[in-house]
Amino acid sequence: MNDDTFVMRGTTPPDPAVLGVVVEIPDPWRQVLVDWRTKCGDPQAGLVPPHVTLLPPTEVPAADRAAVTAHLAQVARCHPPFTMHLSGTGTFRPVSEVVFIAVARGIGDCELLAGQVRKGPLERGLSYPYHPHVTVAHDVPGDMLEMAYTGLADLSAEFLVEHFTEFEQTPDGSWAVARQYPLTGPPLAL
Numbered sequence: 001m002n003d004d005t006f007v008m009r010g011t012t013p014p015d016p017a018v019l020g021v022v023v024e025i026p027d028p029w030r031q032v033l034v035d036w037r038t039k040c041g042d043p044q045a046g047l048v049p050p051h052v053t054l055l056p057p058t059e060v061p062a063a064d065r066a067a068v069t070a071h072l073a074q075v076a077r078c079h080p081p082f083t084m085h086l087s088g089t090g091t092f093r094p095v096s097e098v099v100f101i102a103v104a105r106g107i108g109d110c111e112l113l114a115g116q117v118r119k120g121p122l123e124r125g126l127s128y129p130y131h132p133h134v135t136v137a138h139d140v141p142g143d144m145l146e147m148a149y150t151g152l153a154d155l156s157a158e159f160l161v162e163h164f165t166e167f168e169q170t171p172d173g174s175w176a177v178a179r180q181y182p183l184t185g186p187p188l189a190l
Contacts, residue, residue: 015062016059016060016061016062016064017059017060017062017065017168018057018058018059018060018168018169019055019057019058019060019068019122019166019167019168019169019178020053020055020056020057020058020166020167020169020175021053021054021072021117021122021164021165021166021167022052022053022054022055022164022165022167023051023052023054023084023110023113023161023164023165024049024050024051024165025049025050025051025052025086025134025157025159026159029050029086029155029157029159030049030050032155033050033101033134033136034046034049034050036136036137036148036151036152037050037135037136037137037148039147040099040136040137040140040144040147040148041140041141041144042136042137042138042139042140042144044135044138046174047172047173047174047175048135048174048175049175050134050136051134051165052084052103052110052132052133052134053114053132054113054114054117054118054164055114055117055118055122055124056124056126057169058122058124060121060122064121067120067121068122068166069166069179071117071119071120071121071122072117072122072164072166072179072181073181075113075116075117075181076163076164076181076182076183076184076185077184077185078116078185079109079112079113079116079183079185080183080184080185080186080187080188081160081161081162081183082106082109082160082161082183083105083106083158083160083161084103084105084106084109084110084158084159084160084161085103085104085105085106085156085157085158086101086102086103086104086134086155086157086158087101087102087104087155087156087157088101088102088104088152088154088155088156089101089102089136089148089149089150089152089153089155090102090133091149093145095128096138097138097139097140097142097145098135098137098138098145099135099136099137099138099145099148099149099152100133100134100135100136101133101134101136101152101155101157102133103132103133103134105158106132106161107132109161110132111130111132113164114130114132115130117164136148136152137149161183162182162183163180163181163182163183164180164181165177165179165180165181166178166179166180166181
């Protein structure tokens, strides 16, 4: 389950750029999850903000940036805001040394968005089936994975998702906000 993990790719400016698209986790839960990731010794804690991935890190030629922006804006115009509920923990062990916070509500919304984002100039396959989640511990010792798994088992966070965010990897390996795309689509008919 690593192809959706935002990890450091190098220390020189990428050309082409490396982009990712995510649903950011807002405060106060953002800080709670950063603190837990730090407590677990995850080296990505200070580089990767808590998020649900819609597009894993993807190389994009500079010449395609305008098309990417137009594509993402169009996707956002077609999707309405939605409620996300994060609840409890899960793991990808033994396939991958990851503990995550589960998406209990908003899974379908994330699946729709991710499917649309990964079309056009951002078309790409995935190494694993898409599974919306928020990573809280990755490639840390087993006792730290267990601490995150049990320590966050009762976490419950609910919030309105009103936009998704395009990130670009910086030369130091961290991720900086490139753009936010407001979700302005009509409500989904039931």
